[in-house]
Amino acid sequence: MKAFAERVAVITGAAGGLGRALAFRLARERMRLVLADVDAEALERAAAELAAAGARAIAVRTDVSRGADVEALARRALDEHGAVHLVCNNAGVAPLGAVWESSEADWRWVLGVNLWGVIHGVRVFAPILLAQGGEGHIVNTASVAGLISPPGMGAYNASKHAVVALTETLHHDLAAIGARVRCSVVCPAFFPSGIADSERTRPAALAEAGRAKSPAQLALEADLRKAVSAGRVSADAIAQAVFEAVRDERFYVLTHARIKPAIERRMRDILDGRTPADPMRGPDATSQGDPA
Ligand SMILES: NC(=O)c1ccc[n+]([C@@H]2O[C@H](COP(=O)([O-])OP(=O)(O)OC[C@H]3O[C@@H](n4cnc5c(N)ncnc54)[C@H](O)[C@@H]3O)[C@@H](O)[C@H]2O)c1
Secondary structure, rough: OOOOOOOEEEOOOOOOOHHHHHHHHHHHOOOOEEEEEOOHHHHHHHHHHHHHHOOOOEEEEOOOOOHHHHHHHHHHHHHHHHHEEEEEEEOOOOOOEEEOOOOOHHHHHHHHHHOOOOOOOHHHHHHHHHHHHHOEEEEEOHHHHHOOOOOOOOHHHHHHHHHHHHHHHEEEEEEEEHOOOOEEEEOOOOOOOHHHHHHOOHHHHOOOOOOOOOHHHHHHHHHHHHHHHOOOOOOHHHHHHHHHHHHHOEEEOOOOHHHHHHHHHHHHHHHHOOOOOHHHHOOOOOHHOOOO
């Protein structure tokens, strides 16, 4: 996408972390913003901060795991602005635990937000962007956990690998029809945000009253909190990389160079028929537990 000023961007998970950083970065391009998040209070706060900084932003409370909510979000964006040019499917949550420890509710929650959120975002917005006939771009936030499979986060990894696959296929499908709509997939490693506290937005229907977390799960959560807060690449820097990828029409957005050897090792393990190495314990920077 070459033109940004006055064009319309929809961002999910916009109340905090990377979504909020994307909103501020795109506001600098004078885009009109439609901010979506399930956390209505934090979303209103973010919208007010953006407005105070001179941005034009509306807030639409949206649970991205619900198709009807994402359809209502699109209707609101079109009612307000008449078009949508850039869609950032970014909302995400990260429950942890060994694969067998993740409950059905954990799986439904993480796949609902991380995968169905992206499915709904593409299903609802791609036809709108295509019907406009002009430039458009869809950015899906995956993770480096969509390219490697760190232990203790199987449900999250499965959701993010699926987002990478979905977005690669979206790219091919758009190219096959000669569309002017492009797409990108964002694969960061740890960066400081609210992701380690994502339980705060778990819906009551998928909460498990009385189910205590195992000591191993609590240890994983403590490790995640440490790794996220120690991340050396900021949400603002990732938002800048996303903006440049949209502007330059680049597909893969890998923001953490030091994680690349772990990605390469996984690809080599597959091609050479080896048992997978633990990506957090390799002979590179990831052995420090800090893939930033
Ligand atoms: N922080 C990291 O280390 C890291 C690394 C790789 C990828 N990511 C990905 O980045 C994206 C943004 O996460 P973040 O790190 O900024 O975390 P964050 O918790 O700061 O932001 C995520 C936002 O998503 C919102 N959200 C949660 N469930 C929702 C739902 N059902 N509908 C709508 N919004 C919902 C939350 O309220 C929150 O505002 C996520 O997809 C995450 O998986 C994060």
